[in-house]
Amino acid sequence: MKTFTTRRQVRSYLISQGNVTIGFVPTMGALHNGHLSLIAQSKQANQITVCSIFVNPTQFNDPKDLEKYPRPIEADKAKLEQAGCDILFTPDVSEMYDDNEQWHLDIGRLEHLLEGEFRPGHYQGVMQVVFKLLDIVKPANLYMGQKDYQQFMVVSRMVExxxxxxxxxxxxxxxxADGLAMSSRNIHLTPVDREHSLVLSKTLTWVKDNFNSNDIATLQQHAIEKLAxxxxxxxxxxxxxxxxxxLQAKADTQNIVALTAARVGKTRLIDNVIVR
Incomplete structure (x- = not known):
């Protein structure tokens, strides 16, 4: 695996490889099997797989959250090597951003629903950094996880x-194995929190198993009560x-997803399930 820290280095190297198919997995590090599954998918479909590790400051609303975000770079490198990743791009903040840089892209209501309601400005930061990374790597395929379902939709809208x-x-x-969605934030859960956190995946599964399109409001209410x-x-x-x-599902909605966010102890977790 080759590691690059500057835009110019990684761009020059990719150009030198000629007309190859590039798969790209953008991450903030603290890698787990969820990330590695993205690398595996990319490797199946592309000649070169690039992973970026960059803890992006513009998508954090809370400076303390940014400060405590895990950064186990050596362990991450070892995992990527083992997964067969071809290129790792790990820039510094000064490499990615100029002083007083401005960004805003209007994507409509999508930015302000769900996560957007609780983390204002978050998705502008996500789009800003993903736009920059795509411009550097110029991949044919971009791999992102379903766990951040809304993020996938936001980036898709930007791309469009x-x-x-x-x-x-x-x-x-x-x-x-017990159902908890893999997340870099799980390391902050105490053993007791870890037990309590299982209520998220259990409630999502319960909703999927008991789904009735004529009674979505009641299901939603029961789910909130189970979490609380x-x-x-x-x-x-x-x-x-x-x-x-x-937007809120109706009885005749074709594609239905249940999404949740909760604080478990001091850790904020998100999860979702595709209902139909």
Whole structure:
């Protein structure tokens, strides 16, 4: 695996490889099997797989959250080597951003629903950095996880609006044996929190198993009550939505996704399930 820290280095190297198919997996590091499943998918379909590790400051609302974000770079490198990743791009903040840089792309209501409601400005930061990374790597295929379902939709909308020539690939959620969705934030869970956190995946599964398109509001209400009844769990939202717009699902909605976010102890977790 080759490692590059500057835009110029990685761009020059990729140009030197000629007309090859590039798959790209953007990450903030603290890699787990969810990330590695994206690398595996990319390797199956592309001649070169590039992974970036960059903890992007513009997508954090809370400076403390940015400060405590895990950065185990040596362990991450070892995992990528083992996974057969071809190129790692790990720039510094000064390499990616100029002083007082401005960015805003209007993607409509999508930015302000669900995560956007609780993390204002977050998705502008996500789009800003992904736009930069796509411009550097110029991949044919971009791999992102279903766990950040709304993020996938936001980036897809940006790609569409800015006519960026990349194919978006959503990869399924990887879970621990007990159902917890893999996340870099899971390391912050105490053993007790870890037990309580299982209520998220259990509630999502319950909704999928008991789904009745004529009674979405009641299902949603029961789900919130299940989360709130669990010790140490503070639900922020549980919504059953149209998978294409993230607006409230109706009886005749074709694509339905249930999404949730909750604080478990001091750690904020998100999860979702595709209902139909």
């Amino acid at each position: 609006l800015l006519k960026i020539p990349v194919n978006m690939v959503m990869c399924p959620i990887e879970r621990e 009844a669990e010790d140490e769990v503070e639900p922020e939202y549980f919504r059953i939505v149209d998978g294409k717009t993230l």
